[in-house]
Amino acid sequence: MAVWMNKRYWFSLVEAVYLPTPRNISYFWNFGSLLGITIGLQVCSGILLTLYYISDSSIVFGVVDYMGREPASGLFIRYSHIVGGSLVFIFFYLHIARGLVFGLYYQVGLWLTGSLMFVMAMAAGFLGYVLPWGQMSYWGATVITNFCSVVPFVGQDFVCWIWGGFSVDGPTLIRFFSLHYLVPLLILFLIIVHFVVLHDSGSSNPLGVTSKSEKLYFYPYFVVKDFVGVFLGLFGVWIVFFWIPELFFEAQNANEANVLVTPPHIQPEWYYLAAYAVLRAVPSKGGGVLSLVLFVGVLFLLPFFYNKSGSLKVYSWFNHSFWIFWFLNFVLLTWLGACVVEYPFVDLARVSAMLYFGLV
Structure with missing residues (x-):
């Protein structure tokens, strides 16, 4: 059994590398690979951040500040996670836009798994936004979770169950931290399912042609094209990270959460x-x-x-x-x-x- 699984694994790997791919796909098809790489980097930086994070509402703000000051490369890892979160959604929106313009919603299984991934990414982003326990994090969590009160009959009880009490507090932070750690694992599973569906249905192309004679192996032709996209993406990250690192940082979150002071303009x-x-x-x-x-x-x-x-x-x-x-x-x-x-x-x-x- 082990020998069969080992052979099957290498066969699947070779099959994926040498997958026949339409020769006329453009750089718009790079956003999927860029998105996958960015999500992988987010998972890695998130795991490193959890080594220091403590989900205690009384000290968590100071812990997050400590993570950016004391550990080796702590500020680099934290800002990489912040910038990476925005990059994930930039590539998500561009990937969806490409799918809409070229009509990829006809590949039902591929489209639905991608849409589910998008929803899970939105959930992970919201959960992670609360974890620094800054002013906007706290009030954003309060406003968004209160929307669940519209559920008929059990709305308010449902909100209290999410909070773990009668307001956003320590139990809420613990629950959000646990879910923020688990949701990316579900996203990684959906990525695998997305790949399986993609390899089953085949990649689309800008012209919509289905001629199998007009295909090339994914490696090395499109791997090189993906590397060009990765290089340009990393160049953009380099500009943001070293020149405008506060671009994706909410100024209100530089202040610790205060239940007595509401920000003048709450926005996500x-x-x-x-x-x-x-x-x-x-x-x-x-x-x-x-x-x-x-x-x-x-x-x-x-x-x-x-x-x-x-x-x-x-x-x-x-x-x-x-x-x-x-x-x-x-x-x-x-x-x-x-x-x-x-x-x-x-x-x-x-x-x-x-x-x-x-x-x-």
Whole structure:
């Protein structure tokens, strides 16, 4: 049995390396590999940070500060994790945008596993945002978890169960730390499933052609192309890390959580701002939470909105232009989520939210 498994492992590895791949795929197909590498680096830096992290609300803020000052390369590892978290979502959004423009939602299994990965990454990002126990971390956790109170009959009890008490406190921090450690492991499992589905269905290409004679081995041709993308990605990280390291750092989180002082403008990290804008665009709390769920749920519904009979149309210029406009509207929502809650930003967010759902 062990001999068979060993042979099967090496066969699968060789099969993956020499996978026949369409020769005309462009650099837009690099975002998937960049995303996988970034998630792997996030897991590694996160494991190193857990060696020092203590989930005790009375000392955790000082511990996080200590992690950046005393341990060897502690500041480097911590800022790598912060910048890496933003990079994960940059590559996620670009990877999804490429899938929309080139109609990859017709590969149902591949699209659904990727969408589930995206949701898990959003959960991991939110859980990790709370762990430094800064001012914005605390109040962000309070606001977001309170949305669960809209659940009929058991909403408030459910919120208290999440908190582990009657407010966000030490038990909440312990639970969030445990989940933040476990969710990336589920993401790694989904990545494996994503790879299996990809190798089963085969990679797509910009033209949508299916000619098997127009394929090359993944190694060495596309490995070299991936290395070019990795180099450019690392160059961007180098610029951010050494020149503008505070770009993805929330200034309010430099202050320890204070339950008596509410920040004047509570907002999540930039990669949640589009969802936050949709949430704020709906006046009622229940309607806002429902729109927040649909904001992500629409990705899962795309393969069922468009039937296979129209798959050839996805490679037309109209379809490309349509999804590019939809993605630009998503970028507009992200900007509106960072704006203050007043005229005209609220009205613009409502129009943009209607376009987000209506165009699909």
